[in-house]
Amino acid sequence: MDDAAQKGLLAAAYPVSNAVKKNLRGGYTSGDFVTGQSVNHVTIGQVFQDAVGWAIKVGTDLLYNLFWELGHNNIYLRKFVRVEKWRPALLDSRFESMQAFNRVYGQTLKAHGF
Amino acid sequence: MSSLIQNRVLTFTPLSGSTLGTRLGGRLYKDWPPENAAFPNGTIRIINRITGGRGQEAQYRETFSAEFMLYDNSRAAARASALEDMGDLIDAALMQWSDGSSGLAFSAGRQRDTLPPPVDPADRQSNSIRIVYDFTVYPVYLTQYTT
Numbered sequence: 536m537d538d539a540a541q542k543g544l545l546a547a548a549y550p551v552s553n554a555v556k557k558n559l560r561g562g563y564t565s566g567d568f569v570t571g572q573s574v575n576h577v578t579i580g581q582v583f584q585d586a587v588g589w590a591i592k593v594g595t596d597l598l599y600n601l602f603w604e605l606g607h608n609n610i611y612l613r614k615f616v617r618v619e620k621w622r623p624a625l626l627d628s629r630f631e632s633m634q635a636f637n638r639v640y641g642q643t644l645k646a647h648g649f
Numbered sequence: 650m651s652s653l654i655q656n657r658v659l660t661f662t663p664l665s666g667s668t669l670g671t672r673l674g675g676r677l678y679k680d681w682p683p684e685n686a687a688f689p690n691g692t693i694r695i696i697n698r699i700t701g702g703r704g705q706e707a708q709y710r711e712t713f714s715a716e717f718m719l720y721d722n723s724r725a726a727a728r729a730s731a732l733e734d735m736g737d738l739i740d741a742a743l744m745q746w747s748d749g750s751s752g753l754a755f756s757a758g759r760q761r762d763t764l765p766p767p768v769d770p771a772d773r774q775s776n777s778i779r780i781v782y783d784f785t786v787y788p789v790y791l792t793q794y795t796t
Contacts, residue, residue, distance in 0.1 A: 598765065598767075598768045599768050599769065599770070599771070601764065601765075602764070602767055602768070602771040605718060605764065605777065605779055606692075606718055606720070606777070607767055607770075607771035607772065607775065607777070608720075608722065608771065608772040608775050609770050609771065609772075610769070610770055610771070610772050611770050612770075614684060615681075615682055615684075615686070615720075617681070622696070626697075
């Protein structure tokens with residue numbers, strides 16, 4: 536069952552990752568400064584175990600995405616800005632993500648003879 | 650609900666030192682700080698608010714997260730410590746807190762992160778802390794319909 540959970544989580548991460556990438560395509564402001572770097576740095580981590588059970592992280596290795604998501608004083612715009620992309624993407628994709636998990640979890644259990 | 654939590658946090662008297670309201674000069678804003686807000690300041694948002702529970706309870710029960718952001722425009726050691734102390738004060742006010750004035754609300758958990766030093770285009774001198782508290786509530790505007 537651990538194997539099924541791990542494979543299910545990996546499948547569940549992709550809808551979230553895709554939703555985040557879709558949100559990031561337009562950039563954080565006018566769209567005039569989009570280089571594609573944020574989109575290309577959306578990462579899916581390894582499945583890991585914590586106190587609750589199995590988990591997986593969808594994230595980024597670009598720090599500036601963090602500051603756009605949580606808010607910062609922008610030195611160019613000279614004001615506080617906050618543009619959420621990740622949390623809305625997680626909420627928008629949660630049902631698709633759950634479906635992906637359920638599908639792969641069930642398939643894996645079946646393959647193991649359950 | 651956000652006003653209840655905001656008021657709790659601003660007026661809570663810690664074991665030592667002044668209230669958060671005093672330390673922030675009252676600058677704990679809902680959702681978004683105003684233009685040119687002085688520092689330090691903070692924001693409170695209610696996010697991920699959903700109904701749910703087991704069986705009949707689902708009709709009367711909500712869960713949500715109260716997200717606090719604390720911002721300062723200096724990373725000097727004393728200011729950074731002061732910002733962390735404010736985070737500690739919010740922890741003291743909300744962790745293990747329950748309130749029955751508008752129904753029953755209680756805090757169930759917390760995640761806290763001090764953000765790493767900012768990078769361009771964020772002001773590199775700024776400092777911020779994010780704290781998210783999980784709440785479970787049985788608000789009176791739902792429980793009034795219990796039979």
